[in-house]
Amino acid sequence: MLRGEKTFITFGDEADYAIVIAVTGSSAREATAFLVDRAMGWTSRPIDTMGSWHTPASLTFDDVRVPAGNVLGAVGEGFALAMRWILRGRYVIPSQAVGTAERCLEMAIAHANTRVTFGRPIGERQAIQWMIADSEVELEAARWLALRCAWAVDQGHPARHPAAVAKLYGAGMVNRVVDRTLQIFGGMGYTRELPIEGWYRAVRVLRVLEGTDEMQRMIISRDLLRGYERIGGHLA
Numbered sequence: 332m333l334r335g336e337k338t339f340i341t342f343g344d345e346a347d348y349a350i351v352i353a354v355t356g357s358s359a360r361e362a363t364a365f366l367v368d369r370a371m372g373w374t375s376r377p378i379d380t381m382g383s384w385h386t387p388a389s390l391t392f393d394d395v396r397v398p399a400g401n402v403l404g405a406v407g408e409g410f411a412l413a414m415r416w417i418l419r420g421r422y423v424i425p426s427q428a429v430g431t432a433e434r435c436l437e438m439a440i441a442h443a444n445t446r447v448t449f450g451r452p453i454g455e456r457q458a459i460q461w462m463i464a465d466s467e468v469e470l471e472a473a474r475w476l477a478l479r480c481a482w483a484v485d486q487g488h489p490a491r492h493p494a495a496v497a498k499l500y501g502a503g504m505v506n507r508v509v510d511r512t513l514q515i516f517g518g519m520g521y522t523r524e525l526p527i528e529g530w531y532r533a534v535r536v537l538r539v540l541e542g543t544d545e546m547q548r549m550i551i552s553r554d555l556l557r558g559y560e561r562i563g564g565h566l567a
């Protein structure tokens with residue numbers, strides 16, 4: 332019997348089933364994963380947010396009966412399974428950030444080459460060139476961090492540390508790149524005629540979900556301070 336509420340589940344209002352990690356022992360870590368069809372009785376309520384990505388809902392389980400056959404893995408294994416799935420999100424987020432930033436930079440360059448003010452394309456002005464250069468450097472750095480993490484996962488190496496580094500940097504990077512792109516587009520960037528303002532609102536959540544910036548910093552520093560990671564060891 333499942334009882335409780337989970338606030339913030341991406342696409343929870345559209346889902347036909349949910350993977351629920353519920354406490355089944357005396358501590359929070361003694362948890363079990365269940366596959367629970369909506370038809371078993373859970374309900375959802377959409378949550379309105381500032382962006383259009385990862386549209387969340389709140390899920391309520393009011394004494395929902397789940398048959399033993401719907402346990403995923405073994406009873407008590409839920410926490411370990413959740414950690415494995417959360418890790419996946421941590422390297423998907425920086426990849427999403429890289430894709431968005433690539434599109435933004437493409438648009439920024441095209442606009443800088445065609446928008447003429449005071450007789451010259453704005454791309455000939457150093458102020459605009461520097462924004463483009465900074466975006467390229469940060470984008471390239473985030474791309475390599477995401478690839479490095481994907482490689483670790485492919486090889487079956489522990490990926491918590493590179494995932495935290497890539498997630499923290501990638502989420503911050505895309506927020507800065509979208510902001511510069513909006514700046515390069517000037518007033519048009521702020522309008523709803525272009526997708527930039529929507530991305531500006533949407534990418535903000537990447538610094539919050541799948542572990543906030545602060546949580547990634549905690550993981551990274553703890554790994555180093557406790558010696559779980561050698562400095563530079565994750566490059567080997």
Ligand SMILES: Cc1cc2nc3c(=O)[nH]c(=O)nc-3n(C[C@H](O)[C@H](O)[C@H](O)COP(=O)(O)OP(=O)(O)OC[C@H]3O[C@@H](n4cnc5c(N)ncnc54)[C@H](O)[C@@H]3O)c2cc1C
Nearest residue numbers: 339340341380385386387536539540541542543544545546
């Ligand atoms: C659009 C959206 C979709 C989401 N989708 C999902 C989903 O599908 N599944 C899911 O499980 N969750 C989902 N979430 C939840 C998301 O993962 C959490 O919002 C996030 O982890 C932060 O938790 P919180 O909101 O409880 O903030 P809090 O934990 O209340 O944190 C508030 C602030 O305090 C900081 N903080 C908290 N504790 C510490 C500490 N010990 N040291 C330093 N700083 C600290 C945080 O970093 C943050 O800045 C979603 C959220 C959003 C907005």
